Amino acid sequence: MPPSLPEEIQRHLDVFVAAAQTAFEDDLAAAVLFGSAADGQLRATSDVNLLLLLKRFTPQAADALRGPLRMAHAAIDLQVMFLLEGELTQAADAFAVKFADIIARHQVLHGVAPFASLHTSRDAVLRRLRQVLLNQQVRMRERYMLLSLNEEQLAGAIADAAGPLRSAAASLAQLEGKSAQSGKQALEAFVDQLGDPALHSALQAMSAARETARLAPGQALPAFTGLMAITERLREHAEQMR
Numbered sequence: 001m002p003p004s005l006p007e008e009i010q011r012h013l014d015v016f017v018a019a020a021q022t023a024f025e026d027d028l029a030a031a032v033l034f035g036s037a038a039d040g041q042l043r044a045t046s047d048v049n050l051l052l053l054l055k056r057f058t059p060q061a062a063d064a065l066r067g068p069l070r071m072a073h074a075a076i077d078l079q080v081m082f083l084l085e086g087e088l089t090q091a092a093d094a095f096a097v098k099f100a101d102i103i104a105r106h107q108v109l110h111g112v113a114p115f116a117s118l119h120t121s122r123d124a125v126l127r128r129l130r131q132v133l134l135n136q137q138v139r140m141r142e143r144y145m146l147l148s149l150n151e152e153q154l155a156g157a158i159a160d161a162a163g164p165l166r167s168a169a170a171s172l173a174q175l176e177g178k179s180a181q182s183g184k185q186a187l188e189a190f191v192d193q194l195g196d197p198a199l200h201s202a203l204q205a206m207s208a209a210r211e212t213a214r215l216a217p218g219q220a221l222p223a224f225t226g227l228m229a230i231t232e233r234l235r236e237h238a239e240q241m242r
Helices: 007-027 059-076 085-094 096-104 122-147 151-175 183-194 197-212 220-240
Strands: 028-034 048-054 078-084 106-111
Touching: 007 028, 007 048, 007 059, 007 078, 007 106, 028 096, 048 085, 048 106, 059 078, 078 085, 085 096, 085 122, 096 106, 096 122, 096 151, 122 151, 122 220, 151 183, 151 197, 151 220, 183 197, 183 220, 197 220
Parallel strands: 048 078
Antiparallel strands: 028 048, 028 106
């Protein structure tokens, strides 16, 4: 049985999916919940991620859904990917790390699961993984420069890093042929191999930041620099893979 969502989130999600069915009618092939909301890992700082797979995207149908989307975005931070059926294979190749995660953890809310015959190639996953980690490194340097003097804002940046780092670690584990793991488990296993207690403390702080959107005084800066170090090691590992 799929993990249950908090009542308020489930209610807003049901309303939005019903509105999408009304707006797109037969052009809505599937509505797929993915990410932390799909596997019971939703936290205070988490987005609610939804894929709408469409046969056609028309302005008339989209216009009918603008109001419900704005309401759901404001209420539960709903983020929606609008994708055409004919774009699915290309999107899985272009965004291989994201789609590897979507395939691994999702719930179909409407229609039929579109991933049965969809596979991301090893080369595509590795190429995209390197891009994602490079982008994460660059972004974290910017966040450090802008936010490191403000612990409250830095705690938010720490929580935001969880998704990309966990997805990257899960992709690395997949590329190495390891048994299927959640992103959290894969990241913890990767840090275990590094043997640095400070990096474990950074992961614990990241989990705490996701839970509460804040950290105790003095925790944020060492946690963020620890996550920067983990990101660097993940990228080094990915660059060495063939």
